[in-house]
Amino acid sequence: MLEGFIRRLGSLRTTAWILAGLVIVFLAGLIVPQKDLIGEEQYTIWKVEHPDLVGALEIFNLTDIYASPLIMVLWSLFFLNLLLVMARRLPLIVQSCFIKSGEQTSVKPFKGGVQEVVKGAAIDDVERVLRKRRYFVIRSPLSLQAVKNRFTPLATLFFHLSFLLLLAGGLLSFYSKFSNLVHIAEGEEFSYSFSTRRLPEFWGKTPVNITVEDIHVTYFKGSLPIDVRIRMKVKGEEAVIGINRPYRKGALSFVIKDIDVAPLFVIRDKSGREIDGAYAKLKVINGEQDSFRMQGYELRVEFSPDFINSPFGAAKQDKSDMDSRFVDNNTVRREITNPAVNIKVFKGESKWTKLLKLGEAFDTDEHSISFEEVRLWVSFVVVQDYGTYVVFAGIIMMCFALVVRFLFVRKEIRAHITEEGTLITGKGEFFPELFKEEFDVLLSKISDNPSSSSEKA
């Protein structure tokens, strides 16, 4: 019974069913909103609006389908089936790569192949033509067998092996990956050791030490950011990185996620003595409002990179109005040329509103608040993933195996002497019509008869 179960589990029919099951589950995951993809907030809103529907979907894990027991079972079956199929087919594939030599006086035509009797052609002629076309030939006095691309079927194994590599890489990523966001302004140093691994820390915590020295953004006509260069030091090593050009050291990488402005606000007392100052890392460059606290004040800030040519909030309007993205229209400027902040300050019952250009200050009841400098800050995704290279190896192996398998298809030719002439029969994998064309060319070379056409066996 166990044998029967293993045989059924390792059958190609089971493969087809599992593939179909995976497709159905993935499709379900794309139709039903997924908790991880839409975010906690959106999910909660949806749940509150449709409690019965979401409750029903949650019972079957449909709102977290990619991590559900169902998909785990399907993936387990997939890889189990893969292993069983490969174990069963490997000896057959290896065997098919080697032709048995021996005397052949009769040759059966291939099922679904082509055949032709060529008068006046000797076996030697056939062999000569086939060898020229890089066939591997085994001769007997009155017959021959020839194979082209005989090792190609091994590519099928490599293709399927690549899935196992992808699985191994995926598991390694899942259990060893460390990922976090780091926000650093120009001139700032950041040091920390942290980990989000799911297994006990075999590798220990990963220390991170970064100093961002300079951030430079290139704009197209002052409006559209088209390049970023960040000069930084990582563990004392100089590096220049950009979008699509992350810093990499082994499995560790720093990827730029976001760039925004960090205006310097300084609070002074009435005598002019500096009490506090900070580069506030704000998310304001696209026209949003952000806030922070300093010395008991709450500061709500809007930022304009060029307040002379772009009103406050122009970038935000631009974001929602797809038709207004005209480069020649100077209402949306993002290059920082004339920076200003629209600032609302709250302390207790008091409130102040002021537009400050760079270098300006305004007075509250007890202090003055000045806007003295603008720096940029960058948000990095710091990732350490040991599974990446295994996954990439699997991907490359898969692509290579696919190309080899279908570009260099296996072709077989047999020939033997009959009373009528030399009977030549052949078959190619996957593309019979294509093989028929090649067979006709072979025949014409053998018989020097261009009008010779083959007959289906």
Added chain:
Amino acid sequence: MLPLETVFVWAAIFIYSITFAFYTYALVFVNDWVYNRVHYGLIAGFVLHTLAFGIRYMELGNLPWAYGYEVAATGSWFITAFTLYLIIRHRQFKAVGVVTLPMSILFLGYAVVIAESALPMSAATNSIWLIVHVFFAWLAFGAYVICFALGVVYLLKGRFPQARGLQKFPELKSLDEYMFRYLVFGFITDAVMIASGAIWAKDLWGNYWSWDPVEMWSLVTWLIYGFSIHVRVTFGWKGKRMAWLMIVALTGMIITYFGLNYMVEQSLHFFEVWQEL
């Protein structure tokens, strides 16, 4: 779109439409004189279409790799390119243009409708991997569209074997094999597209796979076509079953490339020039 580019795009749509009309006329009324010359219209439209891209390149410095209009216009270009390749390489498949040309017109028309200002590529799309990823994506798309077209023709010819217009198409055996050839080509290029996307994603987002809707739909589409190859190779599915599979499978591709813009609000793949970076 740029002004001169607009002229060439509209001219291409016009020529494609006229060509399609002549194709239909030639097949329905079995007019060999028209049929033997109809591909010149296709070539003329294709040249105009290519010139439109050339103008865009001269102005912006990049080929149309990203954003709504560019995606749709490039899709149309690749459909026409594959059709021309099939016609030039295998004359007996000339009539397949009557199925692929409407799709080309549809995509180019859609591109014109959603066209926005001509803008350079944003920092996020400024990568050699974008070119590799998008190029192979379009190769896969073009190949799958040909599979779809051959599937439609196969079913029609199988259903109406005596129809005069359908006699221009090759025999069913040939249609079936070419369907499989283009399926294999599409599958391989699709795999390279996904692979290059994963490598690029690692550089751009820090993850080679983010379970993003576009990534998921690409994988689903690839699995569907992989399933098609599987059932053909292992269970000998051919002919009608294969034709139906190719017709249904294209919906996955259409959803991945175009439909998700309307179905999903957020995706890492929605690159907009104005976004943070």
